[in-house]
Amino acid sequence: MAFRAQWRIGLSAVDTADPDRWQLVEIASRSAESDLVARLRRGEADALGQAYDAHHAHVRAFAQRFLGDPSLAEDLLQDTFIALPKAIKRFRGDASLRTFLISVALNHAQHYLRSAMRRRGAYHRLGSEPPPTPVTTPDLDAERGQLAAAMTRALDALPAEQRAAVVLCEVEERTSAEAAAIVGVAEGTIRARLFHAKRKLREAFAKEGLQ
Amino acid sequence: MSRDDAFARAMSALRATADGSVADPEVSRRRILMRAQGSRPKRRIAVVLLPIAATFLVSTAWGSGSGHLPHWVQGLRASLSVWIDGLSGKPPTMTEAPVVALPSAAPATGPKEVDSPEPPPFAAPASDMGTTDAPAVAKRPPLHARPSVREAATKRATPDEPLTNEISGPERSAYGEAHAAQFVQHDPAAALRAWDVYLSNFPRGTFVLEARFNRAISLARLGRRQEARSALEPFASGSFGGYRQAEARTLLEALTELQAH
Numbered sequence: 001m002a003f004r005a006q007w008r009i010g011l012s013a014v015d016t017a018d019p020d021r022w023q024l025v026e027i028a029s030r031s032a033e034s035d036l037v038a039r040l041r042r043g044e045a046d047a048l049g050q051a052y053d054a055h056h057a058h059v060r061a062f063a064q065r066f067l068g069d070p071s072l073a074e075d076l077l078q079d080t081f082i083a084l085p086k087a088i089k090r091f092r093g094d095a096s097l098r099t100f101l102i103s104v105a106l107n108h109a110q111h112y113l114r115s116a117m118r119r120r121g122a123y124h125r126l127g128s129e130p131p132p133t134p135v136t137t138p139d140l141d142a143e144r145g146q147l148a149a150a151m152t153r154a155l156d157a158l159p160a161e162q163r164a165a166v167v168l169c170e171v172e173e174r175t176s177a178e179a180a181a182i183v184g185v186a187e188g189t190i191r192a193r194l195f196h197a198k199r200k201l202r203e204a205f206a207k208e209g210l211q
Numbered sequence: 212m213s214r215d216d217a218f219a220r221a222m223s224a225l226r227a228t229a230d231g232s233v234a235d236p237e238v239s240r241r242r243i244l245m246r247a248q249g250s251r252p253k254r255r256i257a258v259v260l261l262p263i264a265a266t267f268l269v270s271t272a273w274g275s276g277s278g279h280l281p282h283w284v285q286g287l288r289a290s291l292s293v294w295i296d297g298l299s300g301k302p303p304t305m306t307e308a309p310v311v312a313l314p315s316a317a318p319a320t321g322p323k324e325v326d327s328p329e330p331p332p333f334a335a336p337a338s339d340m341g342t343t344d345a346p347a348v349a350k351r352p353p354l355h356a357r358p359s360v361r362e363a364a365t366k367r368a369t370p371d372e373p374l375t376n377e378i379s380g381p382e383r384s385a386y387g388e389a390h391a392a393q394f395v396q397h398d399p400a401a402a403l404r405a406w407d408v409y410l411s412n413f414p415r416g417t418f419v420l421e422a423r424f425n426r427a428i429s430l431a432r433l434g435r436r437q438e439a440r441s442a443l444e445p446f447a448s449g450s451f452g453g454y455r456q457a458e459a460r461t462l463l464e465a466l467t468e469l470q471a472h
Contacts, residue, residue, distance in 0.1 A: 034455065048247055052240050060239075061231030073229075074239065081243045093457070147217070147224035154221075170222050198218075205217055 033097055040088045052081050055098050062102050066109055066167045068152035069116040076112050080105040095181050103182040106164060113163075117156050154204040162197035165190050170198070282450035286420070385409040386418050393425055399432035424455045428462075436466050 036054075039047035059080055063073035080101060087104050091097070155163050161183070168179035169190065176194070180187040271288060389405035392398050406426035410419065427442035439462075445451065446459035 034458070049240060049244055052243060056236055056239065057231040059231075060236075061229055064229030064231065065225055068229075070229075077239060078243050078246065082246050085247065093453075144220075144224040145228060147221040148228040151221040151225045171226050173226075202218055205221070 037088060037091060037097060040085055043085060048085060051084060055101050058098055059101050059105050063105055065171050067112055067116045072112045072116050076105055076109055079108045099178060099182055106182060110160060113160060120156060150208060154201050157204060158197050158200060162193045165193035166197045169194050286451040382413045382416050385412055393429060399429040403429040420451055420454055440466055
């Protein structure tokens with residue numbers, strides 16, 4: 001129990017010898033986020049930059065996975081952070097700021113998703129492959145790139161809400177509760193969307209001969 | 212390879228190929244901040260609400276001064292004061308933003324410490340940042356020259372202190388000292404002294420709630436659990452609205468568990 005209590009309030013390695021000087025890392029961390037949110041609400045100048053520094057990689061990853069288009073993902077990332085000072089007024093603090101940012105990105109993604117799908121459709125009609133997703137690690141092999149492209153094509157056949165459920169729960173491995181909080185629907189709805197989406201995706205994969 | 216294998220590997224491939232890494236995130240950062248500079252907050256609602264808020268503050272001023280107001284009214288007063296300060300035109304917005312950082316603190320836009328638990332370095336509270344006296348934060352006296360808790364306590368605010376909490380240089384300086392002691396120097400004893408100084412000198416200051424909460428954390432860090440409990444209970448019970456309520460409750464639970472062992 002004592003260990004649990006230590007874990008809950010955070011225990012710095014420096015202070016392990018002195019139980020009366022436990023660093024309240026977890027509390028302070030949440031406190032830091034609360035401060036950041038308060039500063040964003042006040043419109044403080046450096047708060048937006050700080051939010052970007054802390055969360056841009058996650059938002060960008062979600063945008064890339066959801067849109068399947070790195071250049072449009074960059075645009076979505078910028079729109080998300082530019083919308084943040086205004087959107088933060090809706091933030092109730094019942095989820096993390098990162099989760100909130102993903103929901104903001106999702107709200108702004110519809111327009112970009114249509115553009116991305118049009119672009120992929122045009123490439124398909126012209127008989128050429130869409131531009132490959134940039135290889136970000138040296139050991140990323142060609143097969144992985146092909147599989148990712150196949151998954152993006154299969155996702156294009158899904159309704160946007162099912163696509164969101166797949167990206168959040170399967171690709172980003174979030175819980176259905178967290179995905180529900182991001183999308184703003186009931187957890188059961190997310191599970192149902194995911195169920196139908198996965199069935200369609202498996203069918204699409206079977207058609208492509210990926211088995 | 213089964214169909215499910217391919218499916219799972221495709222998910223994994225999409226996860227790996229779109230991992231959010233980019234050659235130069237600084238470019239995006241600059242673009243975002245530049246674009247944000249072009250958008251000014253709309254204050255139409257404020258034009259309607261400002262007179263109502265001001266009337267509320269003035270009509271509750273006597274009660275606040277004599278300590279007869281319920282906690283929730285005091286909390287509302289503090290929130291409204293912060294809001295009005297934010298509308299005064301002085302606070303830094305996304306459009307006008309010289310950042311004044313403490314000399315001892317890391318620059319606000321400096322390298323990010325991902326796991327750093329502390330709030331960002333104090334960069335001057337809202338109202339006066341960007342005005343000519345902002346460097347007052349940087350010009351604060353060294354620690355040994357600062358007033359002790361007792362000295363500060365004797366200089367309590369007078370009854371005719373302005374109630375609208377326009378942030379003065381001394382208030383900003385006192386807050387900055389306490390913030391630096393807690394989050395930069397990581398010295399809970401010094402932080403506690405500094406928060407006490409702030410609360411003694413500015414009992415109706417703009418940052419009273421933040422000061423009280425941070426003081427409670429300093430007490431907990433010093434092992435003064437009973438005092439920490441007493442300081443946290445008003446937050447946990449919602450005396451200040453929802454301000455830090457969840458954090459206070461979590462901290463109280465943790466302190467209870469520690470006391471049980």
